[in-house]
Amino acid sequence: xxxxxxxxxxxxxxxxxxxxxxxxxxxxxxxxxxxxxxxxxxxxxxxxxxxxxxxxxxxxxxxxxxxxxxxxxxxxxxxxxxxxxxxxxxxxxxxxxxxxxxxxxxxxxxxxxxxxxxxxxxxxxxxxxxxxxxxxxxxxxxxxxxxxxxxxxxxxxxxxxxxxxxxxxxxxxxxxxxxxxxxxxxxxxxxxxxxxxxxxxxxxxxxxxxxxxxxxxxxxxxxxxxxxxxxxxxxxxxxxxxxxxxxxxxxxxxxxxxxxxxxxxxxxxxxxxxxxxxxxxxxxxxxxxxxxxxxxxxxxxxxxxxxxxxxxxxxxxxxxxxxxxxxxxxxxxxxxxxxxxxxxxxxxxxxxxxxxxxxxxxxxxxxxxxxxxxxxxxxxxxxxxxxxxxxxxxxx
Amino acid sequence: xxxxxxxxxxxxxxxxxxxxxxxxxxxxxxxxxxxxxxxxxxxxxxxxxxxxxxxxxxxxxxxxxxxxxxxxxxxxxxxxxxxxxxxxxxxxxxxxxxxxxxxxxxxxxxxxxxxxxxxxxxxxxxxxxxxxxxxxxxxxxxxxxxxxxxxxxxxxxxxxxxxxxxxxxxxxxxxxxxxxxxxxxxxxxxxxxxxxxxxxxxxxxxxxxxxxxxxxxxxxxxxxxxxxxxxxxxxxxxxxxxxxxxxxxxxxxxxxxxxxxxxxxxxxxxxxxxxxxxxxxxxxxxxxxxxxxxxxxxxxx
Numbered sequence: 001x002x003x004x005x006x007x008x009x010x011x012x013x014x015x016x017x018x019x020x021x022x023x024x025x026x027x028x029x030x031x032x033x034x035x036x037x038x039x040x041x042x043x044x045x046x047x048x049x050x051x052x053x054x055x056x057x058x059x060x061x062x063x064x065x066x067x068x069x070x071x072x073x074x075x076x077x078x079x080x081x082x083x084x085x086x087x088x089x090x091x092x093x094x095x096x097x098x099x100x101x102x103x104x105x106x107x108x109x110x111x112x113x114x115x116x117x118x119x120x121x122x123x124x125x126x127x128x129x130x131x132x133x134x135x136x137x138x139x140x141x142x143x144x145x146x147x148x149x150x151x152x153x154x155x156x157x158x159x160x161x162x163x164x165x166x167x168x169x170x171x172x173x174x175x176x177x178x179x180x181x182x183x184x185x186x187x188x189x190x191x192x193x194x195x196x197x198x199x200x201x202x203x204x205x206x207x208x209x210x211x212x213x214x215x216x217x218x219x220x221x222x223x224x225x226x227x228x229x230x231x232x233x234x235x236x237x238x239x240x241x242x243x244x245x246x247x248x249x250x251x252x253x254x255x256x257x258x259x260x261x262x263x264x265x266x267x268x269x270x271x272x273x274x275x276x277x278x279x280x281x282x283x284x285x286x287x288x289x290x291x292x293x294x295x296x297x298x299x300x301x302x303x304x305x306x307x308x309x310x311x312x313x314x315x316x317x318x319x320x321x322x323x324x325x326x327x328x329x330x331x332x333x334x335x336x337x338x339x340x341x342x343x344x345x346x347x348x349x350x351x352x353x354x355x356x357x358x359x360x361x362x363x364x365x366x367x368x369x370x371x372x373x374x375x376x377x378x379x380x381x382x383x384x385x386x387x388x389x390x391x392x393x394x395x396x
Numbered sequence: 397x398x399x400x401x402x403x404x405x406x407x408x409x410x411x412x413x414x415x416x417x418x419x420x421x422x423x424x425x426x427x428x429x430x431x432x433x434x435x436x437x438x439x440x441x442x443x444x445x446x447x448x449x450x451x452x453x454x455x456x457x458x459x460x461x462x463x464x465x466x467x468x469x470x471x472x473x474x475x476x477x478x479x480x481x482x483x484x485x486x487x488x489x490x491x492x493x494x495x496x497x498x499x500x501x502x503x504x505x506x507x508x509x510x511x512x513x514x515x516x517x518x519x520x521x522x523x524x525x526x527x528x529x530x531x532x533x534x535x536x537x538x539x540x541x542x543x544x545x546x547x548x549x550x551x552x553x554x555x556x557x558x559x560x561x562x563x564x565x566x567x568x569x570x571x572x573x574x575x576x577x578x579x580x581x582x583x584x585x586x587x588x589x590x591x592x593x594x595x596x597x598x599x600x601x602x603x604x605x606x607x608x609x610x611x612x613x614x615x616x617x618x619x620x621x622x623x624x625x626x627x628x629x630x631x632x633x634x635x636x637x638x639x640x641x642x643x644x645x646x647x648x649x650x651x652x653x654x655x656x657x658x659x660x661x662x663x664x665x666x667x668x669x670x671x672x673x674x675x676x677x678x679x680x681x682x683x684x685x686x687x688x689x690x691x692x693x694x695x696x697x
Contacts, residue, residue: 121502123589123619123656126509141661158510199503228475228655229501258653262645273587273653274561274616277642278684281666284645285683293646295653328546328566329423357570359546381567382685 001225004048006104007239008221015194017187019218022106024048031080034105035073042108043070045079047088049098050244057090059083060097066090069108076105098244109217114207115174116140117188117218119195121202121226122155128195130154130162130188134174136207162192176216183216191218198236199229248292248311255307257296264289265319266388267312269305271296271326279324282381288389291318302338309346320351320392322384325358332356332364340371351391352376355384398529398581399556399601399608400492400520401468401540405529408433408466410473410481412444412453417472420496420544422446424470427547428531428538433460435469457488470526470542471495478522479504486517494542495522495592502655505590512592519592523655525562525584528569536578543584545569553578555691556602558595559614560587560621560654564642564684568612571688580608587654589618595625603633610636610695612687613678617643618656618664623672630676636697638690639673640681641666 003011006024013019021038025031035043047054047066054066063082070076080103089097114136122129132152135143144151152173156162167188171181187208195203202224209219230237242250252259258273262280266288270276273295280290292312296304305323312318327335339354355378356364368377376391378384401407407424411417412434424431425446433452434444440455454460457469469490473481478497485493500522512519520527526543530536530550541547549566551573559565565584572579583598585591595613602608611633615622622641629637644666646652648659659665670680679694681687 121506121589126506126590128506158506196503199501201502226502226655227651228499229503231476232501260647260650260652262647270563272561272563273657274559274614274642275563275567275684277616277646277652277657278561278564278567278640280645281642282683282685290645293652326563326566326570328549328563329544358549358566380685382683385683 001227001230001236001240002050002244003223003239004050004102004241005046005220006048006102008223009104011194011198011223012218012221015190015197017190017194017218018183018216020107020109022104024102024104025080026102027084028077028081031103031105032073032077035070035076038105038107043076044068044106044108045070045076045083046104046106047083047100048102048104049088049093049100050241051090051092051098053090053092054088057088057093060087060089066100101243109209109219110212111207111209112212113210115209116143116206117191117208118202118204118206119192119200125155127158128156130156130170132170132174136209140206156192162189180210180214180216187216187218198233199226200224201226248314251314252294252311255304257294257304257308257311259311260293261315262290262292263317264291265317266322266392267291267294267315267318267320268322268324269294269296269308269312270324275324275326279322279381279385282385283322283389286385286389288385288392291315302341305338305342306345309342309348313346318350319395320388321353322388323352323354324381324384325356327356327358327361327364329359332358332361333367336364336367340367340373340375343373343375348373351388351395353378353384353388353391355379355381397605397607399598399605400581400583401527401529401542403529403531403538403540404430405468405540406430406432406464406466407468407470407540407542408435408457408460408464410435410457410469410471410485412436412451412472413439414472418444420472421451423547424541425449425451427541428533429541432464433466435460457484457490461488461490468492468542469494471497473497475499475501479508482508482519483511486512486515490517492518492520493592494520494524494526496524496526496543497521498523500588502590505588509590509592520583521586521591523588524586525565527581527583529581530579545582545584549573550582551578553580554607554609555579556598556605556608556611557582557614558598558602558611559584560616560656561614561642564614564640567684568614568687575688575692577688580605587616587656589656594621596621596628599625599629599633603635608635610691612691613637613639614687615639615641615669616654616657617641617646617652617666618658620664622669626672626676626678629678636691636694637677638679638681638687638694640684640687640690641669641673642684
C-alpha cells in the first residue's frame with residue numbers, strides 16, 4: 001500500500017519527526033487558508049499523486065508542472081485552482097495520467113546539505129537495518145553502485161532495539177556535531193519508533209536536510225507497510241486511495257482475490273500463489289503473454305470463480321483464459337462444476353482452457369467435456385499452456 | 397529413514413477446534429498420522445472425535461506434550477495469535493513447530509525468531525503447507541502428515557522435496573508419484589520473508605539422510621535464500637538435485653501473493669536464482685511441468 005506525501009507528513013507529525021510545516025487542501029480556498037498559516041515563509045504547492053516526476057509533469061489542460069513555488073496565499077490558491085480536478089501526466093504515470101484531488105501547501109526550505117536515511121526490514125538478518133548516507137537527494141541505488149563506501153549499514157537487534165550508542169555513532173559517521181547531532185539523534189529515534197509502531201517494511205527519507213539555520217528536517221519520504229499487519233492499523237488503512245490503484249486490482253480485493261494486472265492477453269486463474277506465478281511463467285515459456293497474476297486461494301469456489309471471471313473479462317486486452325487448478329483436497333469435479341456454472345453465468349465467449357489435476361480428476365474432466373461449452377481440458381500445465389497459446393493465436 | 401518426522405512421530409495440533417484446524421486434523425487422522433493431542437486455550441478436557449479416534453484437548457501445549465508424549469506441534473492459530481502459539485511450543489521444549497498460518501505480521505515473526513535463539517525447537521513456516529513423510533500403505537497411508545497437503549498424492553520413496561510454495565509442492569510430488577518415484581519427506585518452508593527454516597537447512601538434512609537419493613528444490617522470487625542454498629550445494633551436496641524458480645514473469649516491486657515473493661531493488665530475481673542453481677550443478681526445470689523429469693535427468697548424469 002502506498003500513501004500520499006501529505007499523509008507521510010501527518011505520520012511524521014504524529015511521531016514527532018521534524019518535517020517542514022504545511023497542510024493539505026482539496027479546494028483553492030483551503031489552499032489559501034493553508035498558505036496563510038505559513039505567512040512569511042516560502043511556500044510550495046504540490047500536486048498529490050502517488051507517481052514521481054511531478055515537478056516536470058504536464059497537466060492535460062496544458063498547465064505545466066505539479067510543483068510550484070508561491071509568493072502569496074493568492075498565488076497558492078491560483079496554483080491549486082490550476083491543479084485540482086486536473087489530470088497530471090508524469091514519466092511514471094503513463095499517458096493516462098492521474099487526477100489530482102488534493103494539493104499539499106508546504107513550507108519551502110532552503111537546503112544546506114542533503115542526506116539519505118532509511119530503515120527497512122532485512123530478510124537475511126531478520127532484523128531492521130538502518131541505511132544512511134551523506135549523499136542524499138539522489139538515487140541511492142546509484143550511490144550504492146558507484147560509491148558503496150558512502151553507504152552506512154547499521155543493524156538493529158530485534159529485541160534490544162536501537163541503542164543510544166548506535167545513534168551517536170551514526171550521527172558522527174554522517175558528520176553531525178553539537179546541536180545537529182542531537183537533533184539527528186532525536187529524529188532517528190522517532191523514525192525508528194514510527195517504523196515499529198506503524199509496522200512498516202520500509203521508511204525512506206530522501207532527502208533528509210540540514211537547513212542554513214541549522215534545522216534537521218525530513219523533506220521527502222516513502223513508506224511501505226506490511227500488508228499482514230494492516231489489521232492492527234485502521235488509521236493507515238484509512239489512508240488508502242483506491243483512485244491511485246489499478247481498478248481491476250481494487251475490484252479483486254473486494255472479493256478477497258489476489259490479482260495483479262499485467263499487459264499480456266492470456267488471463268490465468270490459479271489456486272495458490274506459487275502455482276499462479278509458475279502459470280504466468282509457463283504461458284510465456286510457450287510463446288504467450290500473461291495478462292495477470294490471480295490466486296483464488298485453496299478452495300476455488302463457484303462464487304470466487306465467477307468473480308474472478310468478471311474481473312478477467314473487464315480487461316479488454318484479454319483474448320483467452322487458462323484455468324489451472326491442482327485440486328489436492330477439494331474434489332476436482334466440484335471445481336469443474338463451479339467453472340462450468342461460472343462460464344455460463346458470465347456468458348463466456350473467449351477461448352477457455354482448463355487444466356485440472358488431483359482428486360477425482362476424471363469426473364471433473366468429464367463434467368467439462370459434457371458441458372456443451374467451448375472448454376478445452378488439459379491434464380498437465382504444459383499441455384494447458386500450449387493449448388491456450390495456440391487457441392489465442394488461432395483466433396487472432 | 398526420513399527427515400524431521402516419521403510414521404512414529406507424535407503430534408499435537410494447536411487450534412484443533414477451529415474449522416480449518418479441525419478439518420486438517422481429521423485428514424491427518426485418516427492418513428494414519430499419530431495425532432495424539434489438541435490444544436485450544438479454555439477447551440481443555442474436551443475430546444476431538446473423528447472416525448473412532450478420540451483425541452484429548454488441553455489448555456496448554458506444555459500439558460499436552462507432558463501427558464501424551466507429543467514432540468511436534470502443528471499450528472492453525474489466527475495470525476494475530478500465531479506468534480504466541482509458536483513461542484508456546486518453544487516454551488514447552490518441542491522438537492518441531494510447524495506453523496501453517498498465513499498473514500502473520502513480519503514484526504511478530506522478527507521477534508519470534510529472535511526469541512527462539514538458542515532454543516531446542518525448530519520452526520517450519522509460517523505460511524506453509526507443512527511436512528509429509530509418506531507411509532507405506534495404500535495411497536501412502538500410515539505416514540506422518542503435518543499441515544494441509546493432500547496425503548494421497550504421495551508415495552513412500554527416496555526423493556526429498558523442499559519448497560516455498562504449497563501448490564507447487566503438490567505439483568512436484570504428483571509428478572514424482574506419477575512416474576513411480578516416491579518421496580522420503582516433503583517440506584514446505586513457506587512463503588513469508590521471515591521463516592523458521594530455509595532451503596539450505598532442509599537440503600543439509602536431505603544430504604545426511606541415507607534414505608534420500610535425490611532432491612527437488614522449489615523456490616520463487618524474493619530474498620536470497622535459494623542463492624545461499626546453491627552456494628552450499630556446489631561445494632557439499634552429494635546427491636543429484638533439480639530445481640524450479642517461480643516468478644520469472646513477475647513485475648518488479650509487486651508482491652506476488654506470498655508476502656516474501658517480491659523483487660525489490662533488483663534483488664531476488666528468478667534469473668539470478670536460476671543462474672546460481674545452474675552454477676551449482678542443479679538441473680533446472682524449464683517449466684513447472686518439468687520438475688520430476690529434471691530430477692530424473694539429474695539422477696542419470
